[in-house]
Amino acid sequence: MENKKIIIGNQKMYMSIGEVSEFLKGITGKNLGSNIVICPSSIYIPYFLKHRYCVGIQNISFDDKRQYTGEISAKQASDTGIKYALVGHSERRLYFNEDNELINKKVIALLQNNIIPILCIGETIEEKNLLKTNRVLKNDIVSCLKNISSDDLEKIIIAYEPIWAIGTNRIPTMSEIKSNVNYIKDLINKIFKKDVRVVYGGSVNSNNINKLNKIDNLDGFLIGGSSTKSEEFLKIIEVVVNQ
Ligand code: PEP
Numbered sequence: 001m002e003n004k005k006i007i008i009g010n011q012k013m014y015m016s017i018g019e020v021s022e023f024l025k026g027i028t029g030k031n032l033g034s035n036i037v038i039c040p041s042s043i044y045i046p047y048f049l050k051h052r053y054c055v056g057i058q059n060i061s062f063d064d065k066r067q068y069t070g071e072i073s074a075k076q077a078s079d080t081g082i083k084y085a086l087v088g089h090s091e092r093r094l095y096f097n098e099d100n101e102l103i104n105k106k107v108i109a110l111l112q113n114n115i116i117p118i119l120c121i122g123e124t125i126e127e128k129n130l131l132k133t134n135r136v137l138k139n140d141i142v143s144c145l146k147n148i149s150s151d152d153l154e155k156i157i158i159a160y161e162p163i164w165a166i167g168t169n170r171i172p173t174m175s176e177i178k179s180n181v182n183y184i185k186d187l188i189n190k191i192f193k194k195d196v197r198v199v200y201g202g203s204v205n206s207n208n209i210n211k212l213n214k215i216d217n218l219d220g221f222l223i224g225g226s227s228t229k230s231e232e233f234l235k236i237i238e239v240v241v242n243q
Helices: 017-027 042-050 074-080 090-095 100-112 125-129 133-144 174-192 230-242
Strands: 006-010 036-039 054-057 084-087 116-121 157-160 197-201 220-223
Touching: 006 084, 006 157, 006 197, 006 230, 017 042, 017 230, 036 084, 042 054, 042 074, 074 100, 084 100, 100 116, 100 133, 116 133, 125 133, 133 174, 157 174, 174 197, 220 230
Parallel strands: 006 036, 006 220, 036 054, 054 084, 084 116, 116 157, 157 197, 197 220
Antiparallel strands: none
């Protein structure tokens, strides 16, 4: 298992072609290592691959054999040179009705095609207030990782993303993050007898990264909005890599 912290930028559908070009200019010559993963809109992926950045895809189809207009299969992604994929992001669960059964199929398709799944799990604010966070995390882990072998488990990254913290500028306390990440790691260790990497995502920015990066059980960060401006993204990387 890699021991360097991983930083994943989820640029969602935020950027125009001009903004992508500005972003690429901003990171030129910065020698981002293989632990910095950029997930642009799929249509922009070739620009990032051309410059040899480590690229993740924001979504893939669960199946590569059917006639699915508009979808991208894990095989196509893998053949193109994509190394990572987001799966189970709360926006896909909410707006595209993706459930744990479908997410499990996507995790399996990714593993079969040598792409590292970044499996996003996390609670809503209502679930948090009803003290259901552990129950939600357990249900997501058990269902999304059904039929995954212990060996494959080591390839997966879990992104702990409290849904209420995504794009809101609100983050949990450091001790809440630490204890929820411990819960995820302990549970996975109990089920698979293996360690898993867990990153935190939700309103990470250059102002809060110093304190977030001090949480000692985190293996990195998943960054949405703050990954779309090269200066801001590079500031975050600098703290994580050098602190
Ligand atoms: C995300 O969408 O995965 C995310 C972490 O977004 P943001 O950083 O904007 O909260």
